[in-house]
Amino acid sequence: MTQPFADDPQLPATALIAEDEPLLAQALQAELKRAWPGLEVVASAPDGDSAVELALQHQPELLFLDIRMPGRSGLEAAQAIVEDWPADRALPLVVFITAYDQYALQAFEACAVDYILKPVQPARLAAACQRLRGLVARRRPVSGTPAPVVSTALADGDQLLSQLRQLLGAPTAGSAPQLLSVIQASSGSTVHMVPVEDVVYFEAADKYVRVLTATHEHLIRTSLRELLPQLDPQRFWQVHRGTVVQAREIEHALRDEAGRVQLVLRHRPERLNVSRIYAPRFKGM
Incomplete structure (x- = not known):
């Protein structure tokens, strides 16, 4: 042949x-x-x-x-x-x-x-x-x-x-934006001041981003792409096109036989899927 x-x-x-x-x-x-x-x-x-x-x-x-x-x-x-x-x-x-x-x-x-x-x-x-x-x-x-x-x-x-x-x-023009220390999340007439260090992960939701802490969930009217440059990349890791997780909140990573990776979190019950182009980040040293 x-x-x-x-x-x-x-x-x-x-x-x-x-x-x-x-x-x-x-x-x-x-x-x-x-x-x-x-x-x-x-x-x-x-x-x-x-x-x-x-x-x-x-x-x-x-x-x-x-x-x-x-x-x-x-x-x-x-x-x-x-x-x-x-x-x-x-x-x-x-x-x-x-x-x-x-x-x-x-x-x-x-x-x-x-x-x-x-x-x-x-x-x-x-x-x-x-x-x-x-x-x-x-x-x-x-x-x-x-x-x-x-x-x-x-x-x-x-x-x-x-x-x-x-x-x-990558940022399109100008200097790098200042890193956020607090997320201002509106809910009706109330604006919740969420310290960035308390965030477990961010998740894209249409034109919004869900902000999840250990005990609460907030919604902010911005895109994940706009939010990313304002987060410290050493602390917040993108693991999927719609998910950014605080590295210290990752308990461990699980890899199945097909090579798919899921993250187990320290202070949230749900597991986060890692897409294939981010999976190489989770390799043993």
Whole structure:
């Protein structure tokens, strides 16, 4: 038996397209069909939130993500997909598509597999598809079927897309914000002054953040992304895209046979799930 032929346009693979303009999505799918007849587009998403949901549902091998979309951007969608991707499957290969050079630069710095500028040129897309076929082929065993176990490419993908998380979480401009010492949480006409040192963990909840202490729960109207730069990263560890925990509140970490990690807390009964790109933090010394 032989390895899959990377230059064969009939090489089977699956893909998702995320593009908020229907005509552009249709045009991209048509161009992909011409450049790579063996590629099956299993889903098309009109926004970043749908892209995350459909990607996790269909688990395609490739993602073609527009960077500027309603809801989550393509960068944010890629982060969310990686964090919730099944631990026993290789991460999808990500291609960002954008009309703006500065976003293309961000995608490049985030170590995406590739990026393509709009309007998509057939020759440029064909070159990208040839490169992607090579990457897909190298992930396949001799039989040509998808690898049943996590490959080296998966570990590399974890490292590369962790850089995407760092890019998204980095301050955009100006000096670093002052670290918070007190959280001001409103409840009706009352403003609760919650010392940051009393917080066990923060959890994203739509447009709010839940603030959980050992005995109380508060809700603040901010996003976790806005809150993170105001927390001491040595004391507060992000363990999931929607969860930040105070390190001293972690009793121990449990790892199951599939490599999934859960945190047992000192002063809360619930256990916190750790997403795959944060799991390497919890290794013995």
